[in-house]
Each structure stands twice: as C-alpha cells, then as structure tokens.
Amino acid sequence: xxxxxxxxxxxxxxxxxxxxxxxxxxxxxxxxxxxxxxxxxxxxxxxxxxxxxxxxxxxxxxxxxxxxxxxxxxxxxxxxxxxxxxxxxxxxxxxxxxxxxxxxxxxxxxxxxxxxxxxxxxxxxxxxxxxxxxxxxxxxxxxxxxxxxxxxxxxxxxxxxxxxxxxxxxxxxxxxxxxxxxxxxxxxxxxxxxxxxxxxxxxxxxxxxxxxxxxxxxxxxxxxxxxxxxxxxxxxxxxxxxxxxxxxxxxxxxxxxxxxxxxxxxxxxxxxxxxxxxxxxxxx
Amino acid sequence: xxxxxxxxxxxxxxxxxxxxxxxxxxxxxxxxxxxxxxxxxxxxxxxxxxxxxxxxxxxxxxxxxxxxxxxxxxxxxxxxxxxxxxxxxxxxxxxxxxxxxxxxxxxxxxxxxxxxxxxxxxxxxxxxxxxxxxxxxxxxxxxxxxxxxxxx
Numbered sequence: 001x002x003x004x005x006x007x008x009x010x011x012x013x014x015x016x017x018x019x020x021x022x023x024x025x026x027x028x029x030x031x032x033x034x035x036x037x038x039x040x041x042x043x044x045x046x047x048x049x050x051x052x053x054x055x056x057x058x059x060x061x062x063x064x065x066x067x068x069x070x071x072x073x074x075x076x077x078x079x080x081x082x083x084x085x086x087x088x089x090x091x092x093x094x095x096x097x098x099x100x101x102x103x104x105x106x107x108x109x110x111x112x113x114x115x116x117x118x119x120x121x122x123x124x125x126x127x128x129x130x131x132x133x134x135x136x137x138x139x140x141x142x143x144x145x146x147x148x149x150x151x152x153x154x155x156x157x158x159x160x161x162x163x164x165x166x167x168x169x170x171x172x173x174x175x176x177x178x179x180x181x182x183x184x185x186x187x188x189x190x191x192x193x194x195x196x197x198x199x200x201x202x203x204x205x206x207x208x209x210x211x212x213x214x215x216x217x218x219x220x221x222x223x224x225x226x227x228x229x230x231x232x233x234x235x236x237x238x239x240x241x242x243x244x245x246x247x248x249x250x251x252x253x254x255x256x257x258x259x260x261x262x263x264x265x266x267x268x269x270x271x272x273x274x275x276x277x278x279x280x281x282x283x284x
Numbered sequence: 285x286x287x288x289x290x291x292x293x294x295x296x297x298x299x300x301x302x303x304x305x306x307x308x309x310x311x312x313x314x315x316x317x318x319x320x321x322x323x324x325x326x327x328x329x330x331x332x333x334x335x336x337x338x339x340x341x342x343x344x345x346x347x348x349x350x351x352x353x354x355x356x357x358x359x360x361x362x363x364x365x366x367x368x369x370x371x372x373x374x375x376x377x378x379x380x381x382x383x384x385x386x387x388x389x390x391x392x393x394x395x396x397x398x399x400x401x402x403x404x405x406x407x408x409x410x411x412x413x414x415x416x417x418x419x420x421x422x423x424x425x426x427x428x429x430x431x432x433x434x435x436x
Contacts (some may be wrong), residue, residue: 020395031420173391174391175389175390175391175392176378177379177383177388178375196371196374196375197371197374198364198374199353199371201353201354237391237392239392
C-alpha cells in the first residue's frame with residue numbers, strides 16, 4: 001500500500017515537472033507580450049541583449065527569448081524611466097524616486113548608487129561613452145551631478161540647460177575640448193554642451209519636448225531624437241534635423257551592435273531599420 | 285595695478301588679489317618667502333603676457349566678447365570670457381596648456397579657421413604657465429577649487 005502511494009506521488013510529481021517544463025518557456029515569453037504598454041526605455045547589455053523597460057517591468061531579449069529581470073526593491077512611488085549602458089557594458093537604471101542603480105548580471109542583483117546623491121529625484125541619467133566610471137545624473141532643480149568613480153561619489157557640476165531635462169546622452173563625437181559631448185533632450189528641444197559643461201546651447205532648431213535621444217556609436221555625428229512620437233535624425237552632431245518616418249509612434253531608442261538603430265514604440269513593439277530604410281520587427 | 289583698479293572684479297577676486305599681494309609679507313613672517321614671491325612674480329608676468337597676446341580678443345579684464353555663446357555673422361564662436369562668467373575654470377591646467385599651445389577649432393564653426401589660435405610659436409611653456417596662473421586670479425574661490433580638482 002505504501003509503495004502504491006509512493007509511486008502515485010512520484011507519477012503526479014513527474015507530470016507536474018513535465019507540465020512546468022513545457023509551459024515555462026511560454027510563460028517567460030509571455031512576460032514580454034504586454035504589447036499594449038509603450039516601451040519606456042531601451043539599452044544594450046554587455047552580451048548584446050536588448051534590454052527593454054516596459055511599464056514597471058524590465059526584459060532582456062536575446063536569442064529569440066525574453067527574460068524578465070526583477071527590478072530593485074524600492075518605494076512604490078519610484079518610477080523607473082531611464083536605462084543607460086556604461087562604457088564597460090554595465091547597465092544602469094534610473095528614475096524619479098529611484099535614483100541610480102547598477103545591475104550586476106552575474107549576481108542578478110542591483111546595486112544602489114545613491115549614497116551621495118542629494119535625493120532620489122533623478123529624471124534623467126547618462127553614462128560616459130568611453131570612461132567606465134563616469135556617470136551623469138540630472139535632478140531637476142538640484143541640477144546636474146557627475147560621478148567619476150562609478151556612482152560612489154556624486155558632485156554637482158552644473159545647473160543644466162535652461163529648460164528641464166527629459167532625457168540625457170553622452171557622446172564621444174569628436175571636436176570637444178574635453179572627452180566628449182552631452183546632449184540633453186529638454187522641454188524645448190535638444191541642448192548640447194561639451195562634457196566640460198562649458199555652456200549649453202541649442203543643437204539646431206528642433207523644437208518640442210524631447211522624450212528620447214541616442215546616437216550611433218559607429219558614426220557619432222549621427223544623433224536621433226524623439227518629439228511627440230516623431231523620430232528626428234541629425235547627421236552633423238545636432239546642427240540640422242530631418243524627420244524619419246516610422247510606422248508607429250516612437251517612445252525609446254537604442255543602438256544594437258547587430259541591428260543598428262532599434263526603436264521602441266507606443267504600441268509596445270521593437271522595430272529595427274533595414275538597409276532600405278524599411279522598419280521591421282526585432283527578433284532578438 | 286590695473287587688476288586692482290578694475291571695476292569688474294568681484295569681492296572674491298579682490299580678496300584673492302589681496303592675498304597674492306600680501307602673501308610675501310605673510311610668508312616672510314612664516315619663513316617661506318621664495319614660493320610666495322615666485323607665485324606673485326608668475327602672476328604678474330602672466331598678466332603682462334595676457335594683455336599683450338590675449339586681451340585683444342578675450343578682453344582686458346577677461347570679460348570675453350559680447351554674446352559669446354552664439355556664433356557671429358561668419359558662423360564662428362566668439363572668444364569666451366576668462367573671468368568667473370566664462371568656463372575657463374572648468375578645464376584642467378593640462379587642458380588649458382594644450383588649448384593655448386595648439387589652439388582649437390570649434391567643430392560647428394562655419395569656417396575652417398582655428399577658433400582659438402595656437403601660441404606654441406610665440407610663447408614658451410613657462411610663459412603659458414604664467415598666463416594660466418594669472419587667469420586663476422579672475423575666478424571665484426569655488427571655481428579655483430573646482431579647477432584644482434580637475435587638474436589632479
């Protein structure tokens with residue numbers, strides 16, 4: 001009798017394991033299938049995977065599968081809004097109420113970089129294109145802060161452009177007096193400064209609230225900005241801008257080593273631009 | 285003397301200038317006059333060189349060109365101030381030395397001219413160093429502190 005019960009339990013357990021094994025990939029895949037939500041931010045991991053922030057969820061998309069990454073445990077009012085990739089491939093997450101965090105892919109954990117920030121009201125952040133330890137954070141009225149040691153110590157360096165910064169980018173475009181350029185998407189357009197924070201000036205005459213900005217690391221004069229879902233491109237470091245047609249309103253930008261410019265859309269899709277300038281779904 | 289009679293100098297600059305002038309006396313009392321003397325001499329030399337080579341573009345008091353943040357009619361960036369209203373204090377000694385020595389072209393200039401001419405043929409390394417020390421007298425204490433950190 002005991003043996004019969006035992007073998008029945010084993011059989012039932014086997015069915016459970018088998019069912020779980022069949023369903024798990026579908027569940028993982030389903031975690032990224034929330035197409036209704038706009039893509040808030042994109043970046044690329046050190047392994048080349050696309051990281052997508054959608055709603056309050058973060059997904060890593062690689063090899064045709066999508067894996068949900070747990071966000072740091074923070075106050076419920078925290079709003080993750082920004083992803084950035086450091087020069088060493090480190091991934092950073094930031095947002096109002098959240099401050100700045102770095103993801104440890106090996107340990108699958110987050111490290112807070114907020115010890116010396118005045119508060120957690122980070123509305124935009126960027127990582128230096130070539131210096132792994134250099135990070136920038138914008139805290140609204142508190143101004144712009146820079147860390148040169150990976151977030152261990154933040155120092156206020158500037159007040160930032162006249163208008164509030166919505167999105168932020170460091171670029172290694174040549175021609176700077178120092179080590180690169182900062183592009184800030186503001187409520188008025190794109191502002192640009194050398195990374196000495198010498199002064200902020202208009203990058204061309206693109207006007208409107210900028211919600212995303214990125215550049216092509218392989219051709220740094222090429223800068224992309226999104227205003228009200230419309231994608232704009234500058235081939236001369238932000239002097240002259242032209243509109244690019246995308247089938248859906250654009251909400252996020254990233255440059256993938258394998259696919260080039262990738263856009264996240266208001267419909268929750270990821271699109272990459274092909275050789276003939278056509279847009280096709282990304283299948284990482 | 286022109287440094288002390290300038291109406292554009294801030295209180296910080298006045299204090300800094302006072303310190304520079306008073307330093308030999310103070311240093312003499314503490315037994316270390318040579319360093320203070322040499323600093324004062326270097327600043328004085330730097331000011332003379334600045335007035336000879338730099339002031340025509342950057343202003344006699346380092347005030348820079350009017351409207352220096354916007355390109356002029358030729359599409360070139362005007363000379364910026366070197367005083368506390370500019371951004372010179374944001375650069376390290378090494379970067380300032382390089383800028384003065386080699387010159388620099390703003391990438392968004394509409395001409396191919398150097399925005400800042402090179403002075404390596406006109407000035408010695410020591411003279412360029414003296415100009416940089418003089419420029420530091422035009423900044424606030426906080427700016428000098430920031431620049432010293434940048435120079436480390």
